[in-house]
Amino acid sequence: MSALLDAWRHAPTQRKVWALAAPMILSNLSVPLVALVDTAVVGHLPHAHQLAAVAVGGSLYTLLTWAMGFLRMGSTGFAAQAAGRGDGGALRQVLLQGLGLGVCLALLLSLLAIPFSSAALSLMQPSAELDQLARQYFQIRLFGLPASLATYALIGWLLGTQSARGPLAILLTANLLNVGLDLLFVLGLEWGVAGAAWASVIAEWSGAMLGLWLTRGALARYPGHLDSRALQRWSSWRPLLAVNRDIFIRTLALQLVFFLITVQGTRLGDATVAANALLLNGLTLTAYALDGLAHAVEALCGHALGARDRHALRRALLVAGAWSLLASIGFALFFLFGGHWFVALLTDIREIRALAQVFLPYLAVLPLLAVWSYLLDGLFIGATRAREMRDAMLIALALSLPLAWWLQSLGNHGLWLAFLAFMGLRSLVLGGYAWNMNRRNLWFPPGEITDAQCAATRE
Structure with a gap:
């Protein structure tokens, strides 16, 4: 005691x-908020299958990205230990490894995504209209897959350096931009389901770019040099x-x-x-x-x-x-x-x-x-x-x-x-x-x- x-x-x-903890709690709570806004915006379109298409296509995309959540957790521990040792070289190595792994997995998943979505939709047996729109939404979202997985690695790495404001800035920027672009593309420009998908893609890439920029501050606090030869060794x-x-x-x-x-x-x-x-x-x-x-x-x-x-x-x-x-x-x-x-x-x-x-x-x-x-x-x-x-x-x-x-x-x-x-x-x-x-x-x-x-x- x-x-x-x-x-x-x-x-x-x-x-x-x-x-x-406080920034991460706010970051976490912003995620379901975006899903609610997506549903509300698309829910104002005239046909039920449009909302269903976003729900189905979004679920398929979330299943792909959620399964890669280990990119965030894996980066945090290694980055935190490197920061604790004051090892700037190891921090740079963890960052590049996380980003590289994220991009490679995104490319692999992109190859598997189309047959995966076809199999999943065939099991669901949706109507022709729902099937077409769900495929369109899902395929557009794939353009944001590399950014989404890279963001996992960036958030984990920033958290490992005890920079919780970085993940908060990434998630709030991406989520608020997603909401704003949803309103513009879906209701303003009347792009329908495709507009909701492109809003998410642009938001994901914006969050990833912001995350890359934020790494500069953390790297400045931990000077060191990357051992490029280490990245070539399996060990x-x-x-x-x-x-x-x-x-x-x-x-x-x-x-x-x-x-x-x-x-x-x-x-x-x-x-x-x-x-x-x-x-x-x-x-x-x-x-x-x-x-x-x-x-x-x-x-x-x-x-x-x-x-x-x-x-x-x-x-x-x-x-x-x-x-x-x-x-x-x-x-x-x-x-x-x-x-x-x-x-x-x-x-x-x-x-x-x-x-x-x-x-x-x-x-x-x-x-x-x-x-x-x-x-x-x-x-x-x-x-x-x-x-x-x-x-x-x-x-x-x-x-x-x-x-x-x-x-x-x-x-x-x-x-x-x-x-x-x-x-x-x-x-x-x-x-x-x-x-x-x-x-x-x-x-x-x-x-x-x-x-x-x-x-x-x-x-």
């Missing part, structure tokens, strides 16, 4: 946590690729859980799957807020590990953990006592409202269980220990699936109990990995401490 109080009273750590790429691979597997396992919830909810009836989807929006809102603190943990813990500063690592974890717990308690109380307002805001269908309110207590418990997995994910990302994140996710999934099968007789209550167990197991297993690494002194393995690390530690 004394360690927690000492860390809580440490004003520099409090300032560092919120200097990173220089292996750590980054291994981390990205493990994060990718971990993310696929997490999305499998949400997919199975949707599948099982569908078997329980249309009203049940709608109510579950509505309540999971509450989890998404919670995750956007708590992820801001997790992002702060990524940057601060990665920096402390690079500087080999045990005290800074402990303080960052304790302060961010305390704020995360307080925030999760706040969300739990809101969903428990004010959840009916949240449900009423999202739907006016009486049957779905009534059903969602029955399961609100599960949503209230969820932040208290999930918060620790968010926080520990931040620690492991900062430490570039993605293998433990991957294994914890797979273990939690393997233990939860039999439980979900056993609880089927309880209907939707059983489904929510299994989901709560999954989130709790995920936190417990991650906590077990963290405790074991601390016991075996694996956070700071023996090694020579450079002058730059000593200087960084003293600061």
Whole structure:
């Protein structure tokens, strides 16, 4: 308890946590806002299939880009550790590797995108008008794919250098420009669905260009020279690729859980799957807020590990953990006592409202269980220990699936109990990995401490 109080009273750590967390929370919350504006703008077009085309085409594009989210997380840990060591050369290498990997993946995905979209649309069996417009929207959005993936790497790298205002500027610029161009192209110039797609492409490239420009300031703070020969050696790429691979597997396992919830909810009836989807929006809102603190943990813990500063690592974890717990308690109380307002805001269908309110207590418990997995994910990302994140996710999934099968007789209550167990197991297993690494002194393995690390530690 004394360690927690000492860390809580440490004003520099409090300032560092919120200097990173507050901009990232605002950045995160700007993302769903754009989706709402897109829907509202296209929703004013005269035909229903136009709105459906943006929804379908956008979902296909989001699936491609979301699967590459490891570019952001992988860059953060390596950049934070390089910054902690004061190693400007390594920072430049991480930046170029992230950008290069993003562009290569964009080219690969572009080759797979057309057959992928054709297969997906054939499974959906849309009308001829919807099929044509959805393909048009999706194919236009592909022009922004390199910029979108490069932005992932840029945001992760900037966050690793503890420049949270950079990601905020990128996302706000891109999202606000997207909104403005939507209004101009769709309603002003009457370009319809194609206008909405081109608005997103221009916004994505604008965000990427701004991100490249913002790297100048971070690089100026960490002078050094890029070793161009290192980029030609496989050994220089292996750590980054291994981390990205493990994060990718971990993310696929997490999305499998949400997919199975949707599948099982569908078997329980249309009203049940709608109510579950509505309540999971509450989890998404919670995750956007708590992820801001997790992002702060990524940057601060990665920096402390690079500087080999045990005290800074402990303080960052304790302060961010305390704020995360307080925030999760706040969300739990809101969903428990004010959840009916949240449900009423999202739907006016009486049957779905009534059903969602029955399961609100599960949503209230969820932040208290999930918060620790968010926080520990931040620690492991900062430490570039993605293998433990991957294994914890797979273990939690393997233990939860039999439980979900056993609880089927309880209907939707059983489904929510299994989901709560999954989130709790995920936190417990991650906590077990963290405790074991601390016991075996694996956070700071023996090694020579450079002058730059000593200087960084003293600061």
